[in-house]
Amino acid sequence: MTLSEQQPQRPGQYGPEPPTGYPAEYEADVVLRDGATAHLRPITPADAELLVAFYARVSEQSKYYRFFAPYPQLSDRDVARFTQVDYTDRLALIVTVGDQMIGVGRYERTGRRTAEVAFLIEDAHQGRGLGQLLLEHLSQAAREHGITRFVAEVLPDNRKMITVFTEAGYKVAREFEDGVIIVEFDIAPTDTSFGVMQAREQRSEALSIARLLTPASVAVIGASRREGTIGNALLRNLRDGFPGRLYAVNADTKADELEGVPAYATIRDVEDTVDLAVVAVPAEAVVDVVLDCAAKGVRGLVVVSSGFAEIGAEGRRRQRRLVGLARSYGMRVIGPNALGVINTAPGVTLNASLSPLMPSRGRVAFFCQSGALGVSILADMVGRGLGLSSFVSAGNRADVSGNDLMQYWYSDEATEVVLLYLESLGNPRKFSRVSRRLASRKPVIALKSGRATQGVPLGHTVRRSQLPPATVDSLFRQSGLIGVDTTGELFDVAQLMAHQPLPKGRRVGIVSNSDALTLLALDTMAACGLHVAGEPYNLSADASAADFETALTEVFADDQVHSVVVIFTPPVLSNSDEVAQVLAAAAADSDKPVVSTFLASRSVPEQLRVPGESGSAARGSIPSFLSPQYAVGALAKATQYAEWRRRADSRIPDLPGIDTAGAEDFVQEFLQRHPNGADLDDADRQRLLSFYDINVLPAFPVLSGDEAVARAADLGFEVILKATAEQWRMRPDLADIWRHIHDEDDMREAWAEMTETFGVAGDPGRAQFVVQKMAPPGVPVVISALEDVAFGPVVSFGLSGVATDLLGDRSYRMPPLTTTDAAEMVREVRAAPLLYGYRGTDPVDIAAIEDLLHRVARLTLELEEVVRLDLRSVLVHATGATVVDTTIRIAPNEKPRQDTPARRLT
Template identity: 85%
Template sequence: MTAVEQPGYPGELEADVVLRDGSTAHLRPITAEDAELLVAFYARVSEQSKYYRFFAPYPELSSRDVARFTQVDYRGRLALIVTVGDEMIGVGRYERTAPTVAEVAFLIEDAHQGRGLGQLLLEHLAQAAREQGIGKFIAEVLPDNRKMITVFTEAGYKVAREFEDGVIVVEFDIAPTDTSFGVMQSREQRSEAKSIERLMTPASVAVIGASRREGTIGNALLRDLRDGGFTGELYAINAGADEIEGVQAFPTIRDVDSSVDLAVVAVPAESVIDVVLDCAAKGVRGLVVVSSGFAEVGEEGRRRQRRLVGLARSYGMRVIGPNCLGLINTDPAISLNATLSPLMPDRGRVAFFCQSGALGVAILADVVARGIGLSSFVSAGNRADVSGNDLMQYWYSDEATEVVLLYLESLGNPRKFSRVARRLAGRKPVVALRSGRATQGVPLGHTVRRSQLPPATSEALFRQSGLIGVDTTGEMFDVAQLLAHQPLPRGRNVAIVSNSDALTLLAMDAAAMHGLEIIGDPMTLGGNASADDFAAVLGNVFADDRVHSVVVIFAPPLHTTGEEVARVLATAAAGSDKPVVSSFLASRSVPEMLRVPGEHGGAARGSIPSYSSPQYAVGALAKATGYAEWRLRADSDIPDLPNIDTSGAEAFVADYLKRYPQGADLDPDDRQHLLSFYDINVLPSYPVLSADEAVACAADLGWEVILKATAEQWRMRPDLADIWRHIHDEDDMREAWREMTETFGVASDPGRAQFVVQKMVPPGVPVVIDAVEDVSYGPVVSFGLSGVATDLLGDRSYRMPPLTLADAAEMVREVRAAPMLFGYRGTDPVDIASIEVLLHRVGRLALDLEEVVRIELRSVLVGPDGATVLDTAIRIAPNEKPRQDTPARRLT
């Protein structure tokens, strides 16, 4: 039995991590079998670093030291090590000194200092310590050990420092804060972006499996790299050749007489592991594995894929693929086409991520046909390592990219996806197409957690994150054409200028369908309109401050040439901050006549896109308008909620799971107890088993009560027979009891109906607020109006907490039944703010307590003066699959 198989070893603490320079490493708990690894590591550490760690000369570790440092209980004493290949490069540990306090210390090999290891170890130690009930770290640091002091002070925690006996004593609470989480996210973005930059900007590339034989993958990859104009050194790896396609060949990558940054792998799947080891020995920075035969072919392939990724990461390499098309960087200084597609797009400002290799070929063909310039392109195949999340981190800081396109066939980590996408969308528009939304189907080879939530959840995730969701690749490119060339709209007001009545009507219908407002009457000039006629009208439209966007429709007339109209349109739009879309001679790209030439070819910003139909033009404009509106509210705050006791709630949940280790549904008293930690109060209800008990209970409440059946099969009946309202006295109650027991057929056994008596509240609109802990998305909050009709129609809104003020407001307003809350047909508007407060509080509870797997405020009555929670259901259960997005950085 190995150490990692022994009982008590916390395998969940293992993680692959990205270092500051973009390379990868493996982080794991130390074991007793690491004694030799520790001794070898310590021998490489400088005397100064040893002095900083032990405050005295400490040239060697004694056998007693080694035993003490490698044998830990993983609870009160924990050590985490970072390894690259077969070597330890850093270690961090904590040791409990009081029930909720631990001392923490680090030692990093000198050659690897400055790569962010101390910060990563601190994040993971803090997460592990919190799970053991530790809330504070203490460390002693020598004053001139500035690097270690910086690790603590820049972690985002509130750090207190004291100077005692020549030593700085640092202490800080390790509970995650907005600041510490923000620091972690910024470091995560920089390191993950750097890891992708290393793949995108190689100075040298080797094609492993290059072949002389035409029609083979190895031959195609080598030719595409060569013909694409790669500016760096290119090598072919083939044991039986000295030269292939004019490129020098070597038997193995180890034999190349200079460094290699990127290896493009096209060998049989069973040989890939040997290639990875060769690349590790050569110091390769990253791999593009085009080879198939991995997770997409079954269990054996999945094992081979896990081995590939684990081995590559352990030696500091990222992997694109396997079973992928490859990557493209159109930067003229690099000109990298490491794909199976011979098409090299023009240089542009659009970046594209997809997964399927076959689809990637079609996408590149469409991109070239439409004349959309790309900054970079990645097809990740099985996305066993590099994913859309990594690429979004890279494009966030890539100055060459202004628009991002995502074709997603699966989401491996939806919660991180949402967080990273929202950050990116706050800076650059992101257009996303998700396949398999209705079926939740994913391609073979993609490992995902299967969500139990409806398809509307992923659509809501897109909206919450600011993504521009589309339904087809055609629509994706329609929107990309606009965003890449035109400014964002400043509002929903549109002017239409056209020389065709029929096409104008199509544009007007599309605008109405998408909620765009047409300013004035459409300027329909007639089939004989001249270029001068267009110029006069366009001049007025662009000068009108009421107009936010312009749609120009030009059908070929008999007497006016397209060149003349294009010239006046380009002149009128030049320098305007209003986006212009056109249906110009039914062209489906950026026509040459409306193109502003780019520096490296292609169309530059200011070019006017054209669409084959006005409907497509208006549809693209509507998507851009919606995104522009989201940008204006993207900075909405997450509110501070008073009267929340998170630590009390956590203690309650921990105690509950001690009583019910398998989990259970909470009874009414426990539900109210838990909700009280989040200042949510439920109107008491009292179970009754007979008419006499109901009468006595109602008398105690002072009458004006209801009698309600709460058994699941009778709740929320369409005929409302489950509730008898306005019970004023004993006669009313006995009549209600008789009628309801007869209706439900429970006169002989009224307990089956689970009757309760509850005080009447002022009239209002019933709503439902739920939260569930989903294995894929983590906590998700939903909202809707109560009733069978809205249940059948799936009329719910969804968001992932934490909710911003804008999130909660949108949730209330986007359900189709929302008019009922705002004074429908003469009714009084309800207190919307009280609903939003409940959404925030339920979202905060679900975010804080992942063992609360379901919480339902399943009957909330909202009136003009507030909301009253009438009925709830809560389930607490052990967290069998921890959330994927944690306060400690890790590759998933």
Template identity: 60%
Template sequence: MDTSSAPIPAPPRHWEADVLLRDGRSAHIRPITPDDAELLVEFYSRVSDQSKYYRFFSPMPQLSPRDVERFTRVDHQDRVAFVLLLQQRMIAVGRYDLVRPGEAEVAFLVEDAHQGRGIAQLLLEHLAQAGRERGLEKFVAEILPDNSRMIQTFRDAGYRVASEYEDGVLQLEFPIAPTDTAVGVMHGREHRAEAVSIERFFNPRSVAIVGASRRQDTIGQTLVRNLVNGDFTGRVYAVNPTAGAVSGLPAYKSVSDIPDDVDVAIVAVPADAVQDVVLDCAAKGVHGLVVISSGFAETGEEGRQRQRRLVGLSRSYGLRLIGPNCLGVINTDPAVSVNASLSSVMPPRGRAGFFCQSGALGSAILEKVQNRGLGLSTFVSAGNRADVSGNDLLQYWEEDESTEVVMMYLESIGNPRKFSRIARRVSLRKPIVAVRSGRTTQGVPMGHAVRKIAAPPQAVDAMFRQAGVIQVDALEEMFDVAQLLAHQPLPRGRRVAIVGNSDALGLLAADAAAAVGLVVNKSVALGAEAGADDFEDALDAAIDDPDVDSVVAVYIPPLNVSGEEVANVLAAIGEQSDKPLVSTFLGVEGVPELLRVPDVAGSTAGRGSVPSYPAVEAAVRALAHVVEYAVWLRTPDGVPPDPDAVDQIGARNLLNGLLAEHPDGLEVPTPALRELLATYGIDLWTAHPVHTLDEATAAADELGWDVVLKATAEHLRERPDLSHVWRNIDDRREMADAWQSLTTLIGDPVESGFVVQKTSPVGVPVAVRSIEDPLFGPVVSFGISGPIIELLGDKAYRIPPLGERDAAAMVREVKSSPMLFGYRGSEVVDIGEVEWLIRRVAQLQNDHPQISSLELPLVLAGPHGASVLTGHARIDPVADARSDWFVRRLPSAPGDTIPS
């Protein structure tokens, strides 16, 4: 039958994405369409005879019209194919075809010129995810024995591979479930590709300034001056179509006219001319662009469309983009010394990498860094953050030996799940200090092409804590913390010694320490006349004290005394101590010259330098933040959730069945919810809705009495006086009394939602809830049940997947948690059971994005377990993949609806 004119169903939108190849260049992946026939024929003509033979096991020099028809017309269900595009040309194709239910044969063909760039692995990841969404469980492949590269591709994928030979062909089969190994392999490749894509921006061998100008006080002139005056060790090329020379440099009419290779182009031309620059740079083979130009998404809808076209064009030609509307990039490494920015300040060499988005704020930050003597390794102002984001920089800084501390000023988060995953891994090696604007409003600045986070602000804060990120409230506090992390060792605990020559400041330090959870184990008041020897003896004794984990030194000198001798003591002890030492020294801010230790790496202040704070409270707050990070580092995450302990397939089948009957979504009926929760080992107690006394009596008979009659309507079910509940009903007479009393007090049993339920053991009422945020993905909350708790917002939040550490922290961080731990002589509840329940709800929500919301609003936690008495859930079809799915993808271009 001729199917050439049959309509083809549209593939899911999230199957299309920009991706990074192994060498850090971008490409575009999407499902194949019939319109790709010409591209496919051209692609096939560029493939070598050997590659064709490896693909088809026979000479096949060209594709027949029938072959082209068969390869380009797929149903995106049983036959799925993806193409990879670069510079508007097809460079690879991968496909699977169903061979039997749950099993499909997979095959790839990659243009020879692009082999070795990790393309087959990318195609396999995206095909496997599409297959999982279509209900596949296993891929099979037939490969010629000497096709070693493709055999290695499958073996390196992280899946469990079984193989055998038959008729001279190697037959491979492997399940495509996203195992920890497979996901780890994918994340490892993502990390390497993103780190490589950023490395060239910081270590260019040559830079072209497009829009270089001879006129003073112009952006183009400033960029040339800063790059040259910053002692850049590479080659600088000025691009100006109307000038012969700029600042003594020969000027070229275009990037293509430059005779040598160009790694990075700094673009400072009007917004409507930037796209022509992209094409020019692509023809030259430039690696990346830093677009200083404004006039994009920050100006409104027309600018957003212009920015979207800019990103799409850049990625289609394999270019990475910083900006637009950005300040630029800086690397202080003397081997490079690149100041490709509008800032005339070249910060001193240091250990901290800094990421921000606002250009204006970036200039102020660089001034502050220089004044404090903190020093930076690298700096990026990403502007509108249309392509390169904070996630990319984290991937680079994780491996950068010059960066020991990461500072981030975040105005928006495009992909919170990915940020959380990467930050959690980076924090295990290097501390991250972050300031996030819009914490209360969750607002998104103009120009930032991200969706607003619907999850409450507390959930975002919890995500930072969960990932080990040190979140502070202001830029000044970020520098306070960073200078301590960059120069002093981490503390072992919360015990503090205070040594100073001011009783008043010593008391302020003690009060500040108590307010932030530190314990003052030693306080030494030396008196106003104390000298260097007094400080040396007291500081040595404090540091040698096994009951002290860190030391705060306070020095306010008498009149006409420089304090140099005391400074020498502080610097010497700070250099030798394995415990952190912070100071309030002469009211100076930063790392003053007198307290600096020389650094062999060229930094202005080396390891052991003692940071100073103008107010002792600031010193203590900075120390408290570092203590919390040190505690996070030492607390094991515990055993991850066991996928074999739950029936994930059963839950998925149940949800898919409900959605097949209700494609627009539905509130899950109680029997179906009970079945759903049971797949994850959660027992939702049976509750019989009743409208009459006879129905209530019959329900009690069925349950065997010792029952509860209660109202469940929204306005009644959490009354503080519990007047909507009648407990321990044992016979018909008691049921009649209960019915009479409740109907008299509350009213109509139907409107009030009367139910009969078995009486549960006594316990503390707690609530576990989860939602699927459109941008954030799954979010889980925990708190004590009740309207007062709800009004006060006393809840703990986390982002799944949860480890044992996360669940334990949730239970303990709510202010009402003492009710669970024997408050006023009550019994301690089974905390382990509560934590288990939180983790199971998190696992269920994480595994099934169809669950829009899940509530267990009444769980009675007692000394011998927890009883789940009520539950509610809503499910909806999944329109888009989560922002951090099991495939690698770059953030979507501005205006796209695909999660970024």
């Protein structure tokens, strides 16, 4: 059978139908340690032949390590036992590349909370990180089935397997018994295990992108000598700069060369190895090309061809097939419908794109999705003289995404600044985690389109979020991203970040020879939260270079100045070179960032340029902007980012009084009673929240005045009567709460007035009245958590009230929350001054609010089935906070979260 006739065994997709109970959610495409991809999935009885063939390729030593005795072949009974599992108490996961199994890991429950775990990796694939990947996925599956501890028996000289356990980040205990090492460890995720996993993820995903961006040989499949065609443009762009081996592939060619490049009918005919294939053939032919590339051992694909998910259902099926096949044979895919990739690194000089422009080498990396926009972006970068390290236009981003590129740029020494133009977020939780890590090292400037409409381009498969557009802005702030609103602003900030140091504070010195432009700068500073340091140096319109030198010397010497804005717009240009020399000399000896409006230039003027090795502007060059508004706007963004970088050490706090296991058991019991999910009643809400040490002031439903009096008496009066029906809550024209009920007469008066006001005297049950003990007076706030289908758990905070709801005055964060995250949530809402003593009122207990935020975040992070939680009335006072009203809904999680503890490609 030829490779083009073979299909990877992927149950439910390309292979046989899976057995009953088969957990398809455990399937995952994974990246190995060397950057290649593979497919991981549960084993099935149909894998018997696959297992036998795999076992035959395993060395005798590896077999001995697995079974502690010579075991040359598997019996029929062995095969049946190893391939027939129940996926709960006995689970086996296998890793495949193409049509071959290369590794297997399994656990078997030995007690209520314990299981024995074992692995077998084909010798040719040992050292590629399969053991760690299998352990991560087995641990995740085991935790879902109540297993908390793994046990393994390992021979003392099987050092590779011992390393798999000891380097996993778990706390491992070892004992030596009868010549065997007994390894035991809890599999609950820890900060250490998360850190280990994320470091491995970054390294492997970075390597998978490096295979695409640094090829030694490239083949253009669909190459053409006909001008005006995509195949011709790709071939020419590569030919004119790429120093490696280049091949033209066209099924219809009979020539030995195309455009001076060796030509072949298929990629299989190429004598040498091929690292990267750039594909520009009709969509219906792409799958055959993928299989040919797999047979050739190609390491990655850039698919420029269109006709995939952007055209509808048939295209989506074609796209899934393309990605599934490529990943199953170890290849990553950029595209389809992509503009291509560019890498300006010395020795690479790769323009595998449709862009006729090859930017100069620089320190800025760029990721975008739209091909059409990519062309204009590259033109703008060239026009501004902004050097590029690498560029990727991912098209439909069916495989390689912005997350992958950020993993690569994190460790790419050629990249100092990262630009993202995002039309959709495929995995927001991973995006937040990866971008936060990158932003802690390098500035990341991001423009997200479609924030108001949540619209996404055709071809992008995303989960539709229920959250407001402000959530994306909050996600950016939480992750340290520099969010911008236009492409112009994107490049303005990039110019500053690429050439100047970060500000050390918010105070700005101004040197200007235009009063009008100085006023514009001051207005923009006030709007952006920057502060003028002293008085601006307002020079005359005909100020000389010496005048500028005097002013600049004083500004740069002033310790109260953190950044400098220079405005130079003389009526004549006779002294512009002299002023430029003075400005460049003054800035060269300073660590303060400088922005300018120099002759209204929109780039780095030649006079202010520090030449780089490749001709682009080097660090230390002074960027110029069309107006002071743009210059100050960019400086404000840089200042905010610098403050984020300087934040005090932020940590996820330890929270006493939390019983996660009890909460998980409660949720499972509730779902057994309500398989389709339901809202919790008051008793269940209080019970669930108590597992996270969140105490709620009890409220007691009443249906009559007599019942209200009796309940108030039981409570010792000093109570409230409250209507909790949704249609009457927070109505500005109705009082839904009657406070300060001291005795029976007060209660009867309250009952009569409220039933009359709400028009429910004949049916008081419609108002859903409750009696509740009076809480200490305070400022009412709302803390909510929502399990969003795209973002996963999201926590929000705001002050309570109709006006706040209408204005959308809420802050949002994705758990886990650090101490800084919680503090910022409280302070960034516009109504926050009410919490800190407004017009003579006492400040409230901010720490109590932050503690509740952490506990709600922890709850929603650990309990995916809590799809909605509202502490919809929390009274915060000077010495604490009282939760007086809650709603909670629990339901089965139909779409699991995308960013799981175990590594996978999504």
